[in-house]
Amino acid sequence: MKHLISITDLDREDISYILKKAEEFEDVAMGKRKLRILEGKILGNLFFEPSTRTRMSFEVAMKRLGGDVINMTAQEASSVAKGETLADTIRVVSGYCDAIVIRHPLEGAARFAAENSSVPVINAGDGAGQHPTQTLLDLYTIKKECGRLDGITIALMGDLKYSRTIHSLIKALALFEMKIYLISPEALALPEDIIEDVGGEIKKARLEDVISEIDVLYVTRIQKERFPDEEEYRKVSGSYRITAETLKKAKDGMIVMHPLPRVDEIHPSVDATKHARYFQQSFYGVPVRMAILSEVML
Amino acid sequence: MKELVVSKIREGTVIDHINAGKALLVLRILKIQPGTDLTVSMAMNVPSKKMGKKDIVKVEGMFIQDEELNKIALISPNATINLIRDYEIERKFKVQPPEVVEEVLKCPNHACISNAEREPIKPRFYIKTEEMKVTARCHYCGRKIENLDDYIS
Numbered sequence: 205m206k207h208l209i210s211i212t213d214l215d216r217e218d219i220s221y222i223l224k225k226a227e228e229f230e231d232v233a234m235g236k237r238k239l240r241i242l243e244g245k246i247l248g249n250l251f252f253e254p255s256t257r258t259r260m261s262f263e264v265a266m267k268r269l270g271g272d273v274i275n276m277t278a279q280e281a282s283s284v285a286k287g288e289t290l291a292d293t294i295r296v297v298s299g300y301c302d303a304i305v306i307r308h309p310l311e312g313a314a315r316f317a318a319e320n321s322s323v324p325v326i327n328a329g330d331g332a333g334q335h336p337t338q339t340l341l342d343l344y345t346i347k348k349e350c351g352r353l354d355g356i357t358i359a360l361m362g363d364l365k366y367s368r369t370i371h372s373l374i375k376a377l378a379l380f381e382m383k384i385y386l387i388s389p390e391a392l393a394l395p396e397d398i399i400e401d402v403g404g405e406i407k408k409a410r411l412e413d414v415i416s417e418i419d420v421l422y423v424t425r426i427q428k429e430r431f432p433d434e435e436e437y438r439k440v441s442g443s444y445r446i447t448a449e450t451l452k453k454a455k456d457g458m459i460v461m462h463p464l465p466r467v468d469e470i471h472p473s474v475d476a477t478k479h480a481r482y483f484q485q486s487f488y489g490v491p492v493r494m495a496i497l498s499e500v501m502l
Numbered sequence: 503m504k505e506l507v508v509s510k511i512r513e514g515t516v517i518d519h520i521n522a523g524k525a526l527l528v529l530r531i532l533k534i535q536p537g538t539d540l541t542v543s544m545a546m547n548v549p550s551k552k553m554g555k556k557d558i559v560k561v562e563g564m565f566i567q568d569e570e571l572n573k574i575a576l577i578s579p580n581a582t583i584n585l586i587r588d589y590e591i592e593r594k595f596k597v598q599p600p601e602v603v604e605e606v607l608k609c610p611n612h613a614c615i616s617n618a619e620r621e622p623i624k625p626r627f628y629i630k631t632e633e634m635k636v637t638a639r640c641h642y643c644g645r646k647i648e649n650l651d652d653y654i655s
């Protein structure tokens with residue numbers, strides 16, 4: 205049985221295969237072509253933590269392919285969690301559907317779910333751990349918008365310490381020999397053990413020093429809760445905010461990405477520039493998840 | 503004949519060359535707990551030519567499985583095992599770290615599913631040895647443990 209738990213379970217070939225499949229689904233994702241290959245199949249969405257985008261885009265992906273979806277919301281999940289173990293919930297729900305998508309606050313929860321499930325499990329985020337479908341749609345965005353994955357120069361900016369999106373993504377970037385710049389306040393730097401694990405070409409940098417060199421600027425949110433006080437948060441987050449002005453020296457083809465939702469780390473003035481790709485990126489979540497769903501269920 | 507710090511046993515398992523101070527952890531790994539019926543003797547900080555100081559554990563009347571004994575390598579990769587029959591050493595070997603261990607280590611990550619109280623889950627770790635340094639990686643959350651001594655369950 206095929207599960208999708210961690211991006212590290214995939215190699216270059218697996219990733220390229222999924223991205224290629226996603227491309228074939230793009231017009232279906234836009235509603236331009238009808239496809240019913242998952243007709244009669246049911247997806248179980250188990251969200252033990254709130255999520256709008258990820259949950260909705262899985263739901264859309266499933267429905268565009270003719271399938272059905274059952275949902276357990278974070279609210280229902282919290283009442284379940286009091287009485288029932290995750291293992292039992294999974295055993296029960298895997299009897300109701302053909303694949304499970306799970307988001308859970310504990311790291312490793314998706315792997316444990318897979319061990320207790322009679323149907324394929326897809327990890328939609330486990331605490332500070334992995335979020336492989338986000339990583340695949342990020343890679344898809346780079347490939348589509350930059351024309352290739354190999355040899356790209358990318359800067360990761362913002363909270364590199366706690367962001368699971370970043371931790372997942374950086375492992376995949378290394379597979380494609382990308383040159384990586386890390387731009388973050390010292391307190392939110394990428395953990396050393398991850399840098400060691402990833403290997404390859406990684407350097408800390410300041411945005412103004414690398415802006416004219418990079419192909420991709422990947423921005424993440426700096427969360428208020430990570431700081432001891434409001435004052436400190438404002439000081440730090442202010443210097444990791446980009447505007448149309450910040451991008452003046454960028455290459456023509458440089459793209460700005462963000463996993464969304466953004467708060468104020470990307471000023472609305474960026475939206476109208478030729479660099480903005482975050483809404484496109486979020487749309488790409490649909491064809492990529494279609495590729496994953498059809499891959500695990502067919 | 504050299505002097506034995508702990509008396510001779512007729513039959514059983516002698517674990518020698520344990521890093522000084524780790525004898526109690528060895529018992530913990532072997533799940534030999536207070537209340538055991540076994541006759542167990544222990545010597546700590548015994549002078550040793552090779553190691554300066556070492557600990558020794560002897561378990562009488564029982565041949566512990568190799569698989570169990572090899573777990574000792576997690577905290578003491580130099581330990582040697584002597585299986586004794588009729589007062590003589592019948593077999594001797596050096597412990598080899600296992601590739602995977604279950605229910606021996608506890609994950610340091612509080613947010614790891616393997617620490618969730620009511621789940622039917624066995625903590626599981628992948629073991630790596632580089633130049634006599636043993637490290638472990640959690641099967642569930644991927645967290646790496648460098649100081650294994652602190653996380654014996």
Ligand SMILES: Nc1ncnc2c1ncn2[C@@H]1O[C@H](COP(=O)(O)OP(=O)(O)O)[C@@H](O)[C@H]1O
Pocket residue numbers: 506507508509510511512516518558560582584586589590591
């Ligand atoms: N019959 C026995 N009863 C208890 N301990 C024994 C017995 N025979 C050997 N040992 C212990 O087993 C260990 C290994 O013995 P030996 O091979 O003679 O020494 P070394 O490994 O240091 O060369 C030593 O700690 C020794 O005290």
Ligand SMILES: [Zn+2]
Pocket residue numbers: 312609610611614615616640641642643644645
């Ligand atoms: Zn763990």
